[in-house]
Amino acid sequence: MTPIRRIIKRAILWSLLLFMVVDPPAQAARGDTVAQARSRGALRCGVSEGVAGFSVRDATGRWAGIDVDFCRAVAAAALGDAARVAFVPLRASARFPALRTGTVDLLSRNTTWTLVRESTLDVRFAGVLFYDGQAFMVPKQSAVTSVAGLDGATVCVEKGTSSETHLADYFAARKLSVKPLAIDSVSEVANAYFKGLCSAYTADAAHLSAVRLLVPGRAADHVILPERIAKEPLGPVVRATDDAWLTLVRWVLLSLIAAEEYGVTQGNVKERMRDPSIAKALEPGADVSMALGVEPGWVERAVLSVGNYGEIFERNLGAQSPLGLERGLNRLWTQGGLMYAPPAR
Secondary structure, three states: OHHHHHHHHHHHHEEEEEEEEHHHHHHHHHHHHHHHHHHHEEEEEOOOEOOOOOOOOOOOOEOHHHHHHHHHHHHHHHHHOHHHHHHHHEEHHHHHHHOOOOEEEEEEEEEEEOOHHHHOOOEOOOOEEEEEEEEEEHHHHOOOOOOOOOOEEEEEEEEEOOOHHHHHHHHHHOOOOOEEEEEEOHHHHHHHHHHHOOOOEEHHHHHHHHHHHHOOOOHHHEEOOOOOOOOEEEEOOEEEEOOHHHHHHHHHHHHHEEEHHHHOOOOOHHHOOOOOHHHHHHHOOHHHHHHHHOOOOHHHHHHHHHHHHHHHHHHHHOOOOOOOOOOHHHHHHHHHHOOOOOOOO
16 A cells, blocks of 8 residues: 555544544434434433523432423433433523534523524524513512613623513613623522622513522512513424424424313323324324334323423422412413414324
């Protein structure tokens, strides 16, 4: 072999080696997410650093919250086991880069659905998991009763969120001044607020309700103002490069909503899915499962793992949770809410 051919051969070998090292995330970013997750044995799900009701670790290290339960439902549907999830806590500023590079397969991290994000970040929202609105929290002793009372005030906000943008836009449109204190961490924003470094804390209303729980016995010392300055439809996000994965994630969400409408619960799903009319309404047939790239029974597995949408809500955010939030817009459409699942057939 000539010296030149040796050089070429080495170059090819090194290129192949480099391809093998960097390819897995790149491959995930290009598509075939289900195959990648099966190959590694777990779904990688991006969640928040810790927001009660959405995604937070308990004293034993187990993750809990509505975003977490959704990840488990997707894992049950796609991989056959709700426990096959690796949770990856992410700051707001790191969530989209982590998704786009393949560090996570699914972003389920109280993230607001916007046109700018879908059009410029090469991502797709699968639907709305929780309808919320941007609010402000102030110390009760401050006597501030409306957002207008914060004119000229310093307001704490998490960096890299839609709340940061809405804060500036809202005050500018009303010719009010505001001094944002933008911090790149959920816990650090809360610490700054409780230390009195800002007069108010702005975020999604449910998020603020969770933050109040960080001061046991003193939650009533902090008031969430009645105004909502922006819509915050929060939902799971996937890469724009895998349409099949987007479809599956979307229909897992819609199936959890439909299950509640049909009265299918975690406790009765096995029995109810034996009813042909219910089974067809929620999971049309094996050909559909094949088209989604999953084993038949995926809806049953999802509901059996975490319950229907109503059960998930009440356990994490509603009457059965420390937050005790009203369902409001998150009621089923038949009950005056916005939760509506298109027909499966």
